[in-house]
Amino acid sequence: MRITTTSRAAPAAASIMAAFAAAMAMAASPALAQKTYGPGASDTEIKIGNTVPYSGPASAYGILGKAYGAYFKKINDEGGINGRKIVFISYDDAYSPPKTVEQTRKLVESDEVMAIVGNVGTAANAAIQKYVNAKKTPQLFLATGATRWNDPKQFPWTMGWLPSYHAEAAAYAKYLLKEKPGAKIGVFYQNDDFGKDYVKGLKEGLGDKASTMIVMETSYEVSEPTVDSHIVKLKAAGVDTIFSFATGKFAAQSIKKVAELGWKPLHIVPNASSSLGSVLRPAGLDNAQDVVSATFAKDPTDPQWKDDPGMQKFYAYVEKYIPEGKAMESTVLSGYSIAQTMVEALKQCGDDLTHENLMKQAANLKNVQLDGLLPGVTVNTSPTDFSPIDQFQMMSFKGERWQRFGEIIKGETPTAVR
Template identity: 65%
Template sequence: MSFSHTVRRVFLAAVAVLATTCVASAQKKYDVGATDTEIKIGNIMPYSGPLSAYGVIGETEAAYFKMINEQGGINGRKINFISYDDAYSPPKTVEQARKLVESDEVLLIFHALGTPTNSAIHKYMNTKKVPHLFVSSGATKWNDPKHFPWTTGWQPNYQSEARIFAKYVLKEKPDAKIGVFYQNDDSGVDFMKGFRDGLGDKARSMIVAEESYETSEPTIDSHIVKMKSANVDVVVNFATPKFAAQAIKKIAEIGWKPMHVMTSVSISVASVMKPAGLENGQGIVSATYLKDATDAQWKDDPGIQRFDAFLAKYYPRGNRADVLVLTGYSAAQSLAHVLKACGDNLTRENVMKQAASMKDVELDGLLPGIKMNTSANDFGPIQDLQLIRFKGESWERFGDVISGRRSASETN
C-alpha cells in the first residue's frame, strides 16, 4: 500500500469521525438551564404565610425529582430542582422569578402556586420567553396560547368547576338562596364568573349574599355570620384551605345547616377537613380529578401503589391523606413526561412544543377516565372533574366524570 493511499484512508476515516460527531452534536440542542448532565427547574411555593399549607406540594416535588435522579435522571440528565418561598406575596414572587431566571438561569419555572402570585410574573415570563409551565392555579387566564404562548395551566380551571357546581345546585335545590364565599383576587373573580354563568338568568335572584375575604384576615367568622343572617340555605365556598376550614368550623359552631358546596382546591382531609372537625364536614359536596390515596378502593391500584412506594422511600413524612401531596407527585410526573418527550432537544421552544402536544397522558394519581391532553390551541391539560361528597373520614365519588373542556370553536 502506497504512502499516499494510506494518508487518504486516514483522512477519510477522520472525516467520517468528524461527520459522526457533528451529527451527534447536531441532535443535541440546549438553552440556558440544560446540559448533557443537568436540567435546572425553578419553582416558587408559599412555604410560609397564609397559604403555607400548600408548601407540601413543593416538598413532594423535590422528593419526586430526587427519586428520578436516583433512577438515572431523565434521558440521562439529573434534575436540579430549585424551589423558593414567596409567602404568597406577589412582590416576593416577582423577586424569586427574576432570581430563578436571571441568576440561577433555570430552563423553566414549573408549578408555581397561586393566582395573584403567578399573575405578577405572567407578562415577565412571556416577555423573557421562559416556559411558565403547569401553573398551580385554576385561573382561566393560564390557557391563552394566543396572547401568552409561554404559560400553561395544569388543573381544571375555576370557571369550569364553578359551572359544574351551579348546575348541581340548580338540580338539587332550584329555589335556593345562595351565599357565595370567595377570595378577593383573580381566582375569586374566575369562580364568580363561572358560577353566575352556570346559573344563567337565575343568578340575580338566587345569589342573595356575596362575601369576599382578604388572605390577611385572621378570621372570616363575620362573613359566615352575615351570610346566615341573609337567610342563605346554600353556601358555595370558594375559599383556599385555611379559610375553607374556618368556614366549615364556624358554620357548625353557630348551629347552621345549609347545603354546602366547596371548591376542589380545599378538599384535603389533612389540611382542611380534620382541622375543621370531621363531624362538621359531613355531606359537603365538592369535585376532584385525583384519587383519594386513603380510600380502600385504590389499595390494589398500580398507580397508588407506586405513589405509596415513593412516599415510603423518598418522602416518609408526607401524609398520604393530604391530597396536596398527591397533587405535587402528579404535577412532577407531568413535568417528567414533558422533559422525557423533549429528548436531546432541551430548548425552551421545544419544552413548550411538547407541553402543547400531550395526548391521553395517564398519571398515577388521576381518576379513571381522566387523562392529560393539550394542543396548540388548548393549553389546559386536565379539564375533567367528578363530584364527591364527604362521608365519615373521606370523600365518596358520585355521578359521572364531567368534562369542562371548551369546544373547538371556543379555542380558536
C-alpha cells in the same frame, strides 16, 4: 457536538478520508449530532425552579414544593431524564406576589433555570406572567386553575395544570340546578383572580337564574386573620346554600364556623380546598360532613385504591421520599402528579433541551395517564389548548372520606377573555 481540529499539513487523500470518516461518524450518531441546549440544560443536568408559600397565610401549600422535590429526587435515583439529573431550586414566596416576582427574577436571571414549574397561587403566578413571557421562560403546570393560563396567543410561555376554576364552578351550577333549583345561594370568595374565576363560572352556569338564586356575595382578603364575620353575614341573609370559593386555611375556617353556628346549609368547597389533611381535619371531620366538592384525582385516603397499580407507586414514593406528607396525602398527590407531568414533557424533549422545544412538547401531550388521576381522566394539550385537565367528578364527604357520585364530566375550558 463540538468538533475541534488542529492545523497540520496532510496529503489531500488523507484529508478527504478524514472528512469522510467524520461525516460517517455524524451519520452513525444522529442523536449526538442533534444535541441542543438552552439556559438550564447540559449533558448532565436540567435545572428547573419554582416558588411556593412555605410560610405565610397559605403555608399549607408549602408541602407541594416538597412533593415536587421528592419526585424529582426519585427520578434522579432512577437515572434521571435521558441520563440527565434534575436540579430543582425552590424558594419561599410566602404567598406574596411581590416576593414571587423577586424570587422568580433570581431563578431566571441568576440561577438560569430552564423553566418555572408548579408555582402555587393565582395572584402569585399572575404577578410574574408578563415577566416570564418577555424572558421566553416556560411557566408550566401551575398549581392554580385560573382561566388566564389558557391563553396561548397572548401568553405562549404559560400553562396551567389544574382544571379551570371557571369550568369547575359551572359544573357546580349544573349540579345545583338539578338537585336544588330553589336554592338561596351565598357566595363567599377570595378577592383575587382565584375567587373571581369561580364566581364568574357559577353565574354563567346558573344563567338567567343567577340574579334570583344568589342572595348574597361577600369577599375576603388573604391578610384577614379570620373570616368568621363573613359566614355570620351569610347566615343572617337567609342563605341555605353556601359556596366557599376559598383557599385552604379560609375554607377550613368557613367549614368550622358554619358548624359552630349550628347552621346546616348545603356547603360546597372547591377542589383546591378539599384536602383531608390540610383543610378538613383542621376544620374538624364532624364539621365537614356532607360538604360537597369535585375531583379529578384518586383519593389516597380511600381504601378502594389500595390495590391500584398507580397508587401503589404513589404510596411507595411517599414512604421513601416524603414520609412527612402522609398526613396531607391528597395535596402531596397533586404535587406528585404535576411533577410527573413535567417529567413527561422533559422526556419528550429528547436531546433538544431549549425553552422553545420544552414549550412545544408541553403543548403536545396526548392522553397521558398519570398514576393519581381517576380512571378515564387523562392529560391532553395542544398549541391552541393550554388546559391539561378538563375532566372531573362530583363528591361528598361522608364519615372520614370523600365519596364520588355521578359520571366523569368534561368541563368547559374557555380561553382567557381580555
